[in-house]
Amino acid sequence: MSSDSSQYDSLCAKSREISLLGNTAGVLGWDQETYMPKNGVAYRAKQLSWLSGKIHELGTSDDFREALEGAEQEEGDATQQANVREIRHSYDRSTKLPRELVEKSSEATSLGKAAWAEARQKSDFSLFAPHLSTLLDIARQKAELWGYEEEPYDALLEGFERGAKTSQVAAIFDAVDDELAATAQEACERSLSQPSDILSGHYPIADQQTLNREIAEDVGFDFDGGRIDTTTHPFCTGLGPGDTRLTTRYLEDNFTSSLFGVLHEAGHGLYNQGLPKDQHGLPAGNAVSLGIHESQSRLWENHVGRSRAFWTKWLPRAQEIFPNLAKLDLDTFLTAINRAEKTFIRVEADEATYDLHILLRFGLERKMLNREIEVADVPAAWNESFEKLFAMTPPDDTHGCLQDIHWSMGGLGYFSTYTLGNFNAAQLYHSAMQDQQVASGCEQANYQALLQWMRENIHQQGSVLFPQDLMKAATGEGTNPRFHLDHLKRRFLK
């Protein structure tokens, strides 16, 4: 080993140490959401604060900078170059923000969340408005410090979707917004003639857990390196190279809620479990972006989990476990799980209408950030957009611009990745299905070849390529919404 290459090794060791502390915070966070007794919360906050302080200290230290600068002078393969490039990116983002701004941001978020919760509960936007102004100011300041080429939104988006430009995302969305709205509209009209309560019944939670686990295992989720627990807000978290945890929530009158939740989170989990273990703790061992992560969850939830082949295999098993399903035929069941109906609330939206919620948010937050709209005018702008997309008007701001927690947490630039994820999912599924083995496997609800395709084309790639380059390498082109629209039409309008 030359003295040169030891700088890269030293940088990797430091990065892995920081990652180890992040994963320690991950365990503490998982425990807090799942099992921690409620009186543990104050001390847990101190523990998490110690860890984030230490992570910041290590990641911005002179030692770290020197190892990074040294590594940047070294040659290396594509993986090494990507690791150095991404560590530099994170280092710059951490160190460009002065301490006062970080503290101001942290305070604004905590006040913002509290104000948002109250505003949402009272449906009174004026309670949240001054906080939103502050949060937007801080976001703009961060954007200036981080730098951007075209508009401040770029600098925020970069934190979730490396290499993406706001204008590119907007172009993708603008190209299909009318067609998405028309498709959703028609899907909803067709569903009107179908009863909405075909599946209602009593589904004991323990039985739901049995079915969910069998299905998660069958699609390839490894329970020797993972588990499923129960939380109010479902999530997936990677706590180490052999430890990926999903959560879901249960409705006793509808087993599909937890089941599709598990398939969604298992999609994230399969991605985590497929990342290159020898690169764990380094960018090349990390998921590349939210838009790619969401492609994996949506692929297993929607393209696999709501398909005819899948339920040809699984409906009989579900009927064994839930006797009240015994009389349902496959077509009726598929109709029931693929029903489209407009909702005011994004998290209740189905596959046909979901993206409209995202388009609205993306357009609005971009305008807010570019000062093309005043904070006070957000509710009216929200409702105007909503009417345009859904042809209905939210009854109040709780069902409108106050429904999501994201902005109150400073999560600006994040929403677009949900729809990018949907577009990527359809495109990746389409490409994978060009492989004969994948296609014939999926026809028999055997997903080994599909998973293997994702392992090779997405999971094993870590963050070596930028998301759009990864899409090109995997499918021949960057994100193209065509596949998603074709999929929606096949599913809802055929």
Place this chain on the structure above:
Amino acid sequence: MSSDSSQYDSLCAKSREISLLGNTAGVLGWDQETYMPKNGVAYRAKQLSWLSGKIHELGTSDDFREALEGAEQEEGDATQQANVREIRHSYDRSTKLPRELVEKSSEATSLGKAAWAEARQKSDFSLFAPHLSTLLDIARQKAELWGYEEEPYDALLEGFERGAKTSQVAAIFDAVDDELAATAQEACERSLSQPSDILSGHYPIADQQTLNREIAEDVGFDFDGGRIDTTTHPFCTGLGPGDTRLTTRYLEDNFTSSLFGVLHEAGHGLYNQGLPKDQHGLPAGNAVSLGIHESQSRLWENHVGRSRAFWTKWLPRAQEIFPNLAKLDLDTFLTAINRAEKTFIRVEADEATYDLHILLRFGLERKMLNREIEVADVPAAWNESFEKLFAMTPPDDTHGCLQDIHWSMGGLGYFSTYTLGNFNAAQLYHSAMQDQQVASGCEQANYQALLQWMRENIHQQGSVLFPQDLMKAATGEGTNPRFHLDHLKRRFLK
């Protein structure tokens, strides 16, 4: 605040930081025992190793030593003095061991555990003997470095039972060993005429959990600041001032195993929950010793949990939950849960015979450490002692000197605290019962006053006093085995 007193404050802040990291390792350890998927083990070991390295670094740093030395020059109340005294004690024990010995010890323990597991499985002491020799050598070296007045065992015992002398413990044990053996013998003879399977039946785990939780709550365990989970080896761990976790294991054919397990661990848990929260992370906020901790678990498990008053209240509820108990009368039930029978295995022993197992181990490990016995002769010496105490001979070393994991982990000087705990439990219970409110509460199976007495006399005291001084303050004298013997005779021979 004077500049003087800030040295103590600084020392406290550093101690609390170390404690916070210890509690973080605690969460990771709890998770490993309860929910972590098996492939998480290698990475978890790295996380725990990072934390223990950081704890060692902080606790032996120049900064820490300077704050400690500064604080030792300051005046302060009893709590402050105790904190400084105990931090000095821990600091000296940490810093007196050279790094090589710590590493040698860590290696010897990991090799020792593996060799012990194989030796135990094959019942072949010779596989473990060389490891035991090494572990004893290391223990003797530590004892020399730590220092002692009378014999090396003192220095080890000091790590579990501050201020205790081996000769004092031996004197307490020697005074009652014959009487304990005779009592156990007679208890076992009396139990011979009673069937051993009165309680066998089918007890669904979920129903056991219902009863266990009701009972734990009823004796005062606070579920807002705690929980119960399932593990192979039951334990209680404090993870923060509002977070105390118990575990138990279930036998489907005997509900009393998990129930008394929960009462035992809840006894530890009540102690944790009663420690002074404002001193959390400092010695005055910590439990004082193993011998006092075990007094609390044994008190709730045996003095409360196996009493007539307790089951006068709880048997009807148990009968509601477990229909197969319906025909049992209280006397038969009490006979069943207070049966005495000799066993070769300590962890299967009942209240009447348990201490004999401890007396044997204490005597033997003291001789081993003082080189009064060769390692090769341990099996013969074990069996000889066992015959003397139990009038029966272990069929092999798996049922003899190879049964416990403790020595293989370097846990020398630890066993005596189990019996000190039993003696302390009886003595504390006796003293508490002198209080009219406690006595009349216990008669009605209402344990609020008993818990309050323990809160005031034990829990709230933290580690301000040494264990024997705490016993004197609470009961008027140091550990006196008389109360335990009287209790056993009342329970088993009346």
